[in-house]
Structures are given as structure tokens and as C-alpha cells.
Amino acid sequence: MTTKNFWQRLIHPGEASEADREDCFWKVDLHSHLLPNIDDGVATLDETLICLKQLADWGIKKVITTPHVSRDWYPNSAALILEKLATVRDLIAENQLPLTIDAAAEYMLDDFFMDMLREGELIPFGERRFLLFETGWSQAPMNLSDMVFRIQTHGYTPVLAHPERYKYYHTDRAALQHLRDIGCLFQLNWMSLSGRYGSHVEKQARFLLQQRWVDFIGSDMHRPGDLDTMARLFKSGDMKLLEEQTLLNETLLG
Numbered sequence: 001m002t003t004k005n006f007w008q009r010l011i012h013p014g015e016a017s018e019a020d021r022e023d024c025f026w027k028v029d030l031h032s033h034l035l036p037n038i039d040d041g042v043a044t045l046d047e048t049l050i051c052l053k054q055l056a057d058w059g060i061k062k063v064i065t066t067p068h069v070s071r072d073w074y075p076n077s078a079a080l081i082l083e084k085l086a087t088v089r090d091l092i093a094e095n096q097l098p099l100t101i102d103a104a105a106e107y108m109l110d111d112f113f114m115d116m117l118r119e120g121e122l123i124p125f126g127e128r129r130f131l132l133f134e135t136g137w138s139q140a141p142m143n144l145s146d147m148v149f150r151i152q153t154h155g156y157t158p159v160l161a162h163p164e165r166y167k168y169y170h171t172d173r174a175a176l177q178h179l180r181d182i183g184c185l186f187q188l189n190w191m192s193l194s195g196r197y198g199s200h201v202e203k204q205a206r207f208l209l210q211q212r213w214v215d216f217i218g219s220d221m222h223r224p225g226d227l228d229t230m231a232r233l234f235k236s237g238d239m240k241l242l243e244e245q246t247l248l249n250e251t252l253l254g
């Protein structure tokens, strides 16, 4: 039971059922790979349906799904992403699911991204034109401050996907502080708190929460097999830490 629900039960002991739900109070899931056959996420619409049904059951009202976009692996155009999105919207309507879906992207900061930034072909989300981006796994990008600045000067708000997963920041938290200082927002992965990526990532995820550095929580789910791992979060003490963040997820509901 979350802290919020605990107090609700004390104050309104008769209103148990709704307050007792272990659900996604943040209401909007930002970051997932639920457009079939476009990246390393779900392969079929059946898989998409399983994932969306569970998210709806957990209280998610809106999904902003974010396929990978990168020159080397997934050179997905905005047009292709929006075409796939239309198919999933039809799926939601056919099955009368109680949620909506939008699409953005998880951009790798490569030269493909820079071309699209110049040409205005990126898909932002939210009123502040948020852009979700990731960086390489092997070493810290040399020019990240410059990239963040360029994103901002083109009228977008940069959001770094799963900062807790980059090993090179595990021993360089000052670099994360610097990113915050220059206006880069952070999106934490839900499954980082459930041990999916190992104990170091879990520890870093908790550090980000303790610093109140988490602007968005996102599932980053790729397939139905992720759901069991995700369910562990509701039973953990991290729900309390999440409630203490100033999460922006719900501002994306409109």
C-alpha cells in the first residue's frame, strides 16, 4: 500500500476499494516500444494489445510510445511512426480500451538526429515540446552539453531517457548534476527500480529519486514479458519516493 493510500484509508475508512488500488498514479506512461515491428519492441498487434490492456488496468490513461530512431539501427521516419500509430489507435478503438495513445520517439544523438533537428522532422510531445533522447552505452558523449544547447535553441525541451542506466554516470554523478543545471530533464525507467538492469542501475535509480531529479517515470516496456517485472514496483517502498517527486507525467494528459 502506498503512503497516500494509507492516509486515505485512515481518514476515510469506509472508502477502501479505490484507495487500496496499487496503480499508476502518474496516469501517463512516457517511453515504450509498443508500435509493432518498427524497432526491438513488440512484434505484433496482439503483443501491443496485451501490454496496453495491462497498462490500462494499472490506471494508465494515456500512453506516449517512443520507438527508437537512430541512423545505424532504426532509421524510422516520422511518417512511418505516425502510420503505425494509426494502426494501434484502430486496435484501441476495436477493443474499447480505456486509454489513448500518442507517439513520439527515443532519439539516439547521432548525425541522423542532427539532420532531423535542422530540418524540423522530429516528433516532440507536450506543450513544452519535450524531446526524449538516449546516448551510447559504451562511453559518455563528448559534446552532450552542446547537443542539449542545440536542442534548446531549436525550441525543444531535452529529456534524457533512463539516466540511471548509463554506467559511465554511476561514478560521475557530477555530470548528471551538470545536465540538470543546463536544463536537461530526466526520465526514469520503471523497471530500473525492479532490478531488471542489475543492482548498480537500481542503486542509481534510487539515488535519482532521493535527489528529486526525476521529471518523468516511464515503463520503457518492449514486450508482454516485461509486465511481471513491472508489477513488482507496486509492492516496493519506491512508490513512496515516486510520490515525492514533482512528476510531469500527468501534465501530458490533455
Ligand SMILES: [Fe+2]
Binding pocket: 031, 032, 033, 106, 161, 220
Ligand atoms: Fe527505450
